[in-house]
């Protein structure tokens with residue numbers, strides 16, 4: 329099983345859109361996929377029309393609490409409209425994690441501990457984790473747990489600026505924790521080939537990355553496509569909302585690229 | 594002096610773009626304006642080509658530390674390319690505030706305490722505060738200190754969803770602290786009149802707000818305009834980068850609307 333975290337402290341760069349649509353595309357390619365929504369905004373859950381947990385199907389906060397209190401973990405993910413796609417929903421309660429969990433031993437490892445306890449290896453091929461903006465405890469937990477990291481970078485200047493900050497944090501995490509993060513992928517999002525800005529940011533991004541062997545810029549570039557912004561209001565991933573759209577084919581391309589890298593490793 | 598906080602926990606909705614360009618437009622209208630960058634990403638500072646503080650010109654984190662340690666506060670803001678626009682820059686060190694300050698008495702009131710100590714009333718007409726995404730201690734400090742709040746809402750579905758979360762938090766803040774927040778303005782941003790999505794979100798927003806007398810939707814709507822996204826790479830506010838652009842005239846409109854409301858109060 330591969331754990332892929334989607335993170336960038338810059339807001340609004342396409343983290344949730346990537347998490348939801350990559351997970352859906354992998355599931356549609358016959359791989360068992362679990363999506364974890366680690367954002368208190370719960371955008372990933374609502375993008376798949378999944379509201380909060382029921383009595384039996386716990387959300388990610390409830391599972392973390394069970395892990396901390398050494399209770400048996402009642403892991404029962406929520407199914408989605410795609411057979412092989414399961415979801416552990418987020419909740420607004422995650423917003424309290426920063427203040428509630430910071431006194432615990434190794435608060436940064438909580439998610440890794442939970443995932444080790446639940447033993448998902450035999451059920452899932454991929455685990456995709458959506459994270460909130462910023463570099464809080466939730467995002468750090470997702471970085472520590474990750475095998476691979478995808479950093480969506482919107483083709484705009486301010487998102488480019490934030491990348492250095494993200495990479496510095498990553499170095500600290502790799503040194504501080506027994507992180508088994510192998511590859512870091514940069515995914516260009518909201519690319520509009522008609523705009524000089526998109527081309528200029530892409531050029532600057534490629535120049536910045538040259539010489540940094542740990543970073544890989546995805547071959548797949550996600551175009552700006554309004555259908556991607558419309559899909560969440562219908563509670564559907566893009567491949568079900570508008571399979572013919574440029575957004576849908578881009579995320580299918582991305583899934584193929586992730587699978588190819590998986591085989592190569 | 595009016596303290597206007599720009600906040601929304603949803604990422605990438607135009608908080609920084611609004612803080613920088615509203616502050617610049619108010620300064621250009623001959624009002625003395627101070628912009629405080631309370632975001633560890635420091636996007637507002639870099640959008641005005643202001644890098645970190647010097648020995649004498651402290652950044653906002655250094656000023657907060659002086660306030661906590663009861664030292665004399667050496668307040669000397671940085672000037673900008675616009676005469677009446679001064680800036681207190683942000684810093685990556687702000688990212689540590691959540692863990693460093695949460696043990697203090699009333700950590701949510703730190704910014705208010707600092708602003709009371711520095712007595713800005715005689716020097717400035719407006720104080721604009723840019724905040725990071727999320728609802729962390731930094732954003733809460735800015736909400737507690739605010740006289741007015743502007744919530745930028747991108748004309749997209751996920752941003753609309755986040756609004757309820759923001760308003761719930763606001764109610765908690767008003768009850769919990771001696772908040773003197775009078776008006777809450779919702780600013781529609783990145784509006785593209787060619788898209789059904791923009792029109793649908795605006796309609797839903799107006800329906801949601803009806804009956805809530807404390808919320809006002811700004812008459813000014815900020816259009817999607819690529820020049821606004823290009824301006825930060827030149828370190829200029831939009832009114833200097835491209836005064837003829839639709840983005841520039843929208844933020845001048847917004848400044849006029851803020852001034853009109855000020856007189857009405």
Ligand SMILES: Nc1ncnc2c1ncn2[C@@H]1O[C@H](COP(=O)(O)OP(=O)(O)OP(=O)(O)O)[C@@H](O)[C@H]1O
Pocket residue numbers: 338339340341342343344345346367371459460461517518519550551552553554555556557558560575602603604605726749750751752
């Ligand atoms: N390629 C795209 N083309 C057009 N719109 C997009 C695209 N990707 C994302 N969007 C829209 O842009 C907005 C921001 O995307 P999204 O919410 O996925 O970003 P995020 O990084 O998860 O934001 P946050 O920082 O708040 O978690 C959303 O309204 C989304 O629907």
Ligand SMILES: Nc1ncnc2c1ncn2[C@@H]1O[C@H](COP(=O)(O)OP(=O)(O)OP(=O)(O)O)[C@@H](O)[C@H]1O
Pocket residue numbers: 337338339340461484485486487603604605606607608609610611632636724725726782783784815816817818819820821822823825840
């Ligand atoms: N009206 C607009 N038209 C086009 N682009 C815009 C507009 N407003 C903002 N942008 C661009 O959209 C991106 C997000 O805007 P901005 O960074 O101001 O949002 P933010 O809410 O401050 O983000 P964060 O949550 O990361 O602080 C930036 O690249 C910005 O340049």
Ligand SMILES: [Mg+2]
Pocket residue numbers: 343344345367371459460
């Ligand atoms: Mg998101």
Ligand SMILES: [Mg+2]
Pocket residue numbers: 608609610632636724725
């Ligand atoms: Mg910002």
